[in-house]
Amino acid sequence: MSNMRYWSGKRMRYAFISDIHGNDVALEAVMEDIHDTECDKIIVLGDICFRGPAPKRCLDIVRDRADAVLKGNADEWVVRGVRSGEVPDDRLDMMNREGMWAREQLSEDDIAFLNSLPMTLDGSDHGTNWLAFHATPKDLFQVVLPDAGEIEIEERIIGTHPHDMFLYGHIHLPYARRVRDRTIVNLGSVGLPFDGVAEASYAVLDCTTARVDVDLRRVPYDIERAVTALSEAEYPNASYIAEVMRNGRP
Incomplete structure (x- = not known):
């Protein structure tokens, strides 16, 4: 899996999104907020399809709208399954059932893309030079x-x-912090936030001012519509995913 590079000579506003997890209701709300925020580019840091009701819809939106897409661990799981040791033993069977379900919703071209x-x-x-990735480089x-x-x-980073700057x-769990002279940013999750805030999360990198600013944004969406879609x-794991959506915690 190769490295991609993006450079712009003009001032830009980038939307970085990640961990959509098949939640098209949340993704659509984020895309609307990205439009309202007047972002110039959309960059996706992986985990597009797995663990939500609409893997195909989410992937179609990403392929249509994103300017760059990176691989996440859940994208790898859709392609080849979840292996022993990657998740707790008592979750392995169910997560493979979820991955198989997601794979069945996708075309061969979709799988090849992931x-x-x-x-x-x-x-x-x-x-500002930045490096984006899913978990670590x-x-x-x-x-x-x-x-x-x-x-x-x-x-690790x-x-x-x-x-x-490093974005992942x-x-x-969205956050931004300085580590000596570097900036570390986590985008949180569009589809399954874990910080107790039941709203989609993403980051805007604003390069339109005299300095580069990071805006961690929260976007409310119709959670019950997403739960109904499950x-x-x-x-196959609808009740568990529904509670994560409602509570913003795993």
């Missing part, structure tokens, strides 16, 4: 939490990368 996605996006705008599955120590962040998803689609 399989071909790169892991990182390297960008530069308005004097080298691993789709590693967990780096908001309160991780500086040594852990330096080892920054490494030898020269970038000023995966943990469903039931209507006969999603």
Whole structure:
């Protein structure tokens, strides 16, 4: 999976979104907010289809609207299944059932698209160099939490990368913090937030002012419509996913 690079010579506003998880109701609300916020580019950091009622609809929106798309661990799961050791043993069977259900909603071309996605996006705008990825630059599955120590962040995220800013998803917990002279940003989740706020989350990187600003945005959406869609689609783990949507917690 190769590295992608994006550079712009003019001032821009980027929307970074991640962890949609088949929740088209939340994704549509975020896309509307992105339009209202007048973002110039949309960058998706993975986990598009798995664990929600509308994998095909979400992937179609992403393929139509996004300017760059990266792979997440859940995209890898849709392609090849969940392996032992990647999730707790008591969840393995159900999560494979969910992954198979999602795969059945997609075309062969969709699966090939997910399989071909790169892991990182390297960008530069308005004097700021940034690196985007799903979990860490080298691993789709590693967990780096908001309160991780500086040594852990330096080892798992920054490494030898020269970038000023690092943006990622995966943990469903939005935050922005400085680690020495670097900025670390987690986008949270569009479809399944885990921070107790039952609203979609994404980040806007604003390169239109004298400095680069990060705006972590929350977008309310019709949760009960999404819950109803789970039931209507006969999603295999509907009751659990419905409670995560309603409570904003796993």
